[in-house]
Every structure is written in structure tokens, then in C-alpha cells.
Amino acid sequence: KAGVTQTPRYLIKTRGQQVTLSCSPISGHRSVSWYQQTPGQGLQFLFEYFSETQRNKGNFPGRFSGRQFSNSRSEMNVSTLELGDSALYLCASSLAGQHGNEQFFGPGTRLTVL
Amino acid sequence: GENVEQHPSTLSVQEGDSAVIKCTYSDSASNYFPWYKQELGKRPQLIIDIRSNVGEKKDQRIAVTLNKTAKHFSLHITETQPEDSAVYFCAASYGSARQLTFGSGTQLTVLP
Numbered sequence: 001k002a003g004v005t006q007t008p009r010y011l012i013k014t015r016g017q018q019v020t021l022s023c024s025p026i027s028g029h030r031s032v033s034w035y036q037q038t039p040g041q042g043l044q045f046l047f048e049y050f051s052e053t054q055r056n057k058g059n060f061p062g063r064f065s066g067r068q069f070s071n072s073r074s075e076m077n078v079s080t081l082e083l084g085d086s087a088l089y090l091c092a093s094s095l096a097g098q099h100g101n102e103q104f105f106g107p108g109t110r111l112t113v114l
Numbered sequence: 115g116e117n118v119e120q121h122p123s124t125l126s127v128q129e130g131d132s133a134v135i136k137c138t139y140s141d142s143a144s145n146y147f148p149w150y151k152q153e154l155g156k157r158p159q160l161i162i163d164i165r166s167n168v169g170e171k172k173d174q175r176i177a178v179t180l181n182k183t184a185k186h187f188s189l190h191i192t193e194t195q196p197e198d199s200a201v202y203f204c205a206a207s208y209g210s211a212r213q214l215t216f217g218s219g220t221q222l223t224v225l226p
Contacts (some may be wrong), residue, residue: 033212041205043158043216049140059115090157094212103212105157111171 002027004106005094012112018079021109025072025093031101032054032074034066037088046089049074050096078111086113116141118206120217127194128225135220137204138186143207147187148214149178153200160201162189194224 005024013019025032033056034046045058049068064072066076078085088110092103117140127133139147148163152207164171164178171178175194180187191198191201205214 013218030164031212033214035214042218043214045213045215048212048214058213092212096212100147101207102160102163103214104160105150107157 004091004104006089006091006106008109009024009107013081014114015042015081015083017081018077019081019111020075021089021091021111023074023076023091023093023106025074025091026104029093029095029104030072031094031096032068032072033094034076035058035090035092035094036060036072037090038079038086039109043090046076066084081113083113085111087111115207116144116208116215118204118215118217120204122220123218124221124223126223126225129194129196130149131194132221133189133191133194133198133202133219133224135189135202135222136186137188138184139207139215140146140185141206141208142185143208145209146207147178147180148205149176150203150205151200152203152219158203185190191222194222196224196226198222199224213226 006023030052033048048056052068063079068074088108090108092105094103120137150158152158154212177190201219203218
């Protein structure tokens, strides 16, 4: 099976712009979670989507949003970018269900805000 | 919310020695505890996980132990090899939630 894929791999934006990141989960996986990784804050949970519905949300401002499509692919959007949004954004897919907690990460999108 | 603390932040061992990384969690409702290995510039990779109904789990040179009473869990790597050098993260979640709370990471260096 192909692993989790993310596009684009690298992005450079300026303050005030918005950005959309995409994640394709492993085939058959129905849950997609997003995480932000920075040297200072480590790995932090953003949100999780399952069956096109946001199930959980981390402690991030409303500028961070996401959605999931019927094929389980997910996108996250960050509006009004700030310098502090520079980070590696990782998505992880999971089977969901009773024993579906295992999350498998994609390669990430490296976002740089100038 | 859940808080996970991880120690040590850096660990250097000689090739062939054992390495132990420890994590504590705050939410007694947490019941799923994975460990991830992240090499430089790569994605985090799930290396082992344990659920709260199990006290210990082993996979070749890697083992994880869980003490629910004390709310701590540990990663044990035996016969370390240079390719084990990486950052290791512990994490915790509860129920069916796939909201992982991560520890701050341990940079493991295996010296040849």
C-alpha cells in the first residue's frame, strides 16, 4: 500500500497570505489528523477529521481550519499567515474503529512565512 | 488536558549498550501510548505502541513498559546500533480519540 502523501512538500509565503495544504491518507484509512511541528513547541495536535467531520480540535486559533472529502483526503488552511506559523505540518492517517488508533505520518509540508 | 513529559532530552550510548527513555502522563483516562522515531528530515515512524490493558510489549530489540498506577511508560532499546540514532517521541491518547499528545522528544545518539 502506498503511504500517506502530502503536497506540496515546501511552501514559502509572506505574512498576511493564506495557504492550503493537502493530505492523502493510506487507502482504506478514514481518519486524518494534522499536527504542527516546531523546534520550540514540538509536535502539537491541530485537528482530526473522520467521515468528513471534525472530531477533535487542538488549541490553535481559528485561522487554522481544515476539511475532509468523501474519499478521505484532507486539506488544512491557514489564513492571515504570521511569522510564527513557520513549521513542518504533518498529517497522519488512521484506520479508526476499535483498534484503529495507530497513526501513520506523511512526509510533511515545510511552510516558511517571510 | 493531557500533558506528557519525556526524559532525558538527549542520550548518548555506546553501540551495543541499552537505552531507556521515560515518559509520564497526567490524564488517567489515557489508554494508548505509541512511540515514534524521527530521523533528521524524515517523517515520524511508529516503532511500537502499548495499550493500557497490557503492562509490557516487546518487538525484537525494542520493548515498552507501562505502569498505569504511576502513570509512566518507558521505551527500552537493547543492543543499540548506529542506525538507532534519531529523535524518539512518546505520546498518549484516550478512547477512540486520535488526538496524540506528544512528549518533547529525546535525541538518541549511538556512538560506534
